[in-house]
Amino acid sequence: MSLHFRINLLITVLTVLFTAAVLNIVVEDTRRSIREEMEGANRVTLQLLSTVIRDAQVVSREEGDMQDVLLSFLRELGRVRAHEIKLFDTDGAEVYTSPPSVYKVGRSAPDWFVRLVRPRLPVVNLPAHGANVTVTVDASRAVLDAWDDLKTLVAVVAAFLVAVNVLVFFLIGRSLRPVESILAGLQRMEQGDLSARLPRLATPEFEAISHTFNGMAEKLERSLAENRRLALIAQQSSDAIIILDLEGRVSYWNPAAERLFGFTADEIVGQPSRLLVPHDLLAELADHSTALRRRGTIDHLETRRRTRDGRQIDVALAAAPLIDPSADEVIGEIYSIRDVTELKRAREAEAELEQNRRLTRLIQSSLEEERRTIARELHDELGQCATAVRTIGTVIARKTESTQPDIHEGARMIVDTAGRIYDALHGIIRQLRPSALDHLGLKEALEEAVMQWRTLHPEVAFVLEVHGDTNGLGETVNITVYRIVQECLNNIVKHARATRAEVRVDRTSRPGHDELRVSVRDDGRGLSEPDAQRATRFGLLGMRERAEALGGTFELRSGEGEGLAVSVSLPLDAALTPDAPEKIPGK
DSSP, X not given: OOHHHHHHHHHHHHHHHHHHHHHHHHHHHHHHHHHHHHHHHHHHHHHHHHHHHHHHHHHOOXXXXXXXXXXXXXXXXXXXXXXXXXXXXXXOOEEEXXXXXXXXXXXXXXXXXXXXXXXXXXXXXXXXXXXXXXXXXXXXXXXXXXXXXXXXXXXXXXXXXXXXXXXXXXXXXXXXXXXXXHHHHHHHHHTTOTTOXXXXXXXXXXXXXXXXXXXXXXXXXXXXXXXXXXXHHHHHOSSEXXXXXXXXXXXXXXXXXXXXXOOOHHHHTTSBGGGGSOGGGHHHHHHHHHHHHXXXXXXXXXXXXXXXXXXXXXXXXXXXXXXXTTTTEEEEEXXXXXXXXXXXXXXXXXXXXXXXXXXXXXXXXXXXXXXXXXXXXXXXXXXXXXXXXXXXXXXXXXXXXXXOHHHHHHHXXXXXXXXXXXXXXXXXXXXXXXXXXXXXXHHHHHHHHHHHHHHHOTTSEEEXXXXXXXXXXXXHHHHHHHHHHHHHHHHIIIIIOOSEEEEEEEEEEETTEEEEXXXXXXXXXXXXXXXXXXXXXXXXXXXXXXXXXXXXXXXXXXXXXXXXXXXXXXXXXXXXXXXXXXXXXXX
């Protein structure tokens, strides 16, 4: 049964009850009115008849005369309203009865209504000399009038009741029309459609319901969307997310945890978390639980955990208490765990690489120092000896030029050989340690080296460009750049068959960034695959190690018949440090 019908039925019942109460009051008032009317008329009638009988007794002396007088009076009187008068003789025979009423003749009220409202008044006997008069109250016409009035009233009331019910049904239907929208919205929400919204409603009360409903739906939709996002994040997270209850048992286990530990969710949910912890770290697990239940947190703790197959893996974990916001109580623990085994290996490899780089820098530094020492010794010792031999030879040649031709020729040969030894010695010294690098700087040392290459190999056009301030770079950077350029030019001359070689040095300095870029390119035959492998194993490998030892990068671009390009980038922020002897870790 709909709310509309129930409300209308209730109003109808109340209206009918009210109408019945009103009709009951009307009937009671009608009964009282008829009774009062009948009693009043009865008193008048009895008073009149009593007076007539008394006067007739005074006038008449015999019984027959009394009867005649009363009969004559009653015939002249005719019908008295609401009364039936009868005259009886001394033998009890009816002599006269009132004529029937002509008012609404042939009609009568229903018996039940008559019984309901008709007054019950006694029949009155008025004895007279030689006669007897009976007076009976006849309320049938008054009852009929009351019945006619009541029918009219009932018809009006019924018509009013029907009209009222129709109007109420229409008004209630119109007023409850928004309920259909509200029910439709609730049904959509029950089916899981939280996007359901109610329209604006004209009735203030329904508008308040609509506003409250829409606000609730929006909050539920946002909350459900947030929960879905959180669930999606937990399901798709690359970190293992585990939730423990207050007894330390696993209550949530995401796919990343399955991949990390090897347990499926069906296997591990409900099991104690100590299955995942090595025996020597159970005390640590207990300490963590205690801290979390006191609402503490754990941030990036590196520890170990145990997988299904018994392996121990290095992990980094973060943990926080799971708090019920409604009760503000800790109801569990949330762990985010990441496998850092490879990360630790990478750290160890990086540390070992850094150690190797430091070792390389130390070796190169020691090698350069050794070259410097050898160059100095060659210059100071062998160079002076060669100069002395050349000087002595020159003196001998001068003194024997005219007197001893054979000795003079031998002396000239000694002078020439000493000169060649001296030139070769200085070439070796320049290879070991360019003096311009120590006395002038990187730019001048490169210019001198390129000039020498031009002299030695005129078939190749050597081009040098230096941009930016190259002063104050430090011995380590200077010798690194020089050796890289030296090795590149040496390779070009030996292998490239090039006609042009370009050397470019650029220093880029700006706040927060200081970098030196070195590029050497040629137009030679380039590197084939076997040549590239040999170059990787030997010459270019040394250049790469030199660049990486200073935290730089080394890049090689080549193709067969396309020439070769070597690019080196050195970060001067890290490289421009006071030159000091390196110490190998552990030594």
